[in-house]
Amino acid sequence: MHVAIAILTIIASLKWGNWRTWREYHASMLFIATGGLLYEYIVKDYSLWKFHPDLLFGHDVTVIVYALITMPVSIFLYLSHFPKKWFHRVIYILLWSGIYISVEWLLYVFGRISYQNGWQFWYSFLFNLMMFSVIALHHRNPFRAYILSIFIIFYLISYFQVPFQYSK
Numbered sequence: 001m002h003v004a005i006a007i008l009t010i011i012a013s014l015k016w017g018n019w020r021t022w023r024e025y026h027a028s029m030l031f032i033a034t035g036g037l038l039y040e041y042i043v044k045d046y047s048l049w050k051f052h053p054d055l056l057f058g059h060d061v062t063v064i065v066y067a068l069i070t071m072p073v074s075i076f077l078y079l080s081h082f083p084k085k086w087f088h089r090v091i092y093i094l095l096w097s098g099i100y101i102s103v104e105w106l107l108y109v110f111g112r113i114s115y116q117n118g119w120q121f122w123y124s125f126l127f128n129l130m131m132f133s134v135i136a137l138h139h140r141n142p143f144r145a146y147i148l149s150i151f152i153i154f155y156l157i158s159y160f161q162v163p164f165q166y167s168k
Contacts, residue, residue: 001112002054002062005103006070013073018080025079028139029072032131035149036067042153046162048119052112078132079139089136097128118160 013019040047040063051062078096083089104124107113115121130152138145156162 001107001110002051002057002065005107006065009070009073009077013077016081017073017077021080022076025076025139027142028079028135029075031138031142031145032071032075032135033067036063036071038153040067042157043162046117048117048160048162049113049115049124051107052114054112075135078135082136082139093129093132093136096132097125100128101125117162 051059051066053059053062057065081092083092101124104113105121108121134145134148134152137148157164
């Protein structure tokens with residue numbers, strides 16, 4: 001199922017993405033990839049959600065496919081049609097959050113994702129709203145998005161009591 005999602009994301013980007021201007025979105029594509037990999041590093045022993053691999057992938061490869069292919073390509077598609085009017089932006093963020101939560105629901109139903117350590121399915125929708133808003137901000141003002149992301153990360157770490165082990 002993870003392979004199918006990656007392939008469908010690539011196909012959708014080829015059909016609807018504005019590939020002539022992909023460089024405009026490159027920094028935000030790297031931002032989401034870094035965020036996905038950073039999540040995996042921070043919570044490696046205390047994950048809030050966990051992908052369960054398909055036949056072709058183990059867990060680590062599944063994470064890498066999402067972080068380096070599926071997420072950046074979907075963010076490219078998201079940003080390449082981002083509206084100019086505020087009302088349309090809100091609707092657009094809601095639409096993309098709905099797409100992501102629908103895909104996650106399928107993953108959940110088919111046992112390809114599970115939740116631990118206090119995370120619940122509906123948190124994912126709230127997380128998606130936040131993520132798509134921060135990505136839109138990052139595209140326009142990366143510095144503000146980095147600062148906001150730091151606060152969000154610390155809040156989530158605190159709220160879900162993610163343990164840190166400091167090495168000496």
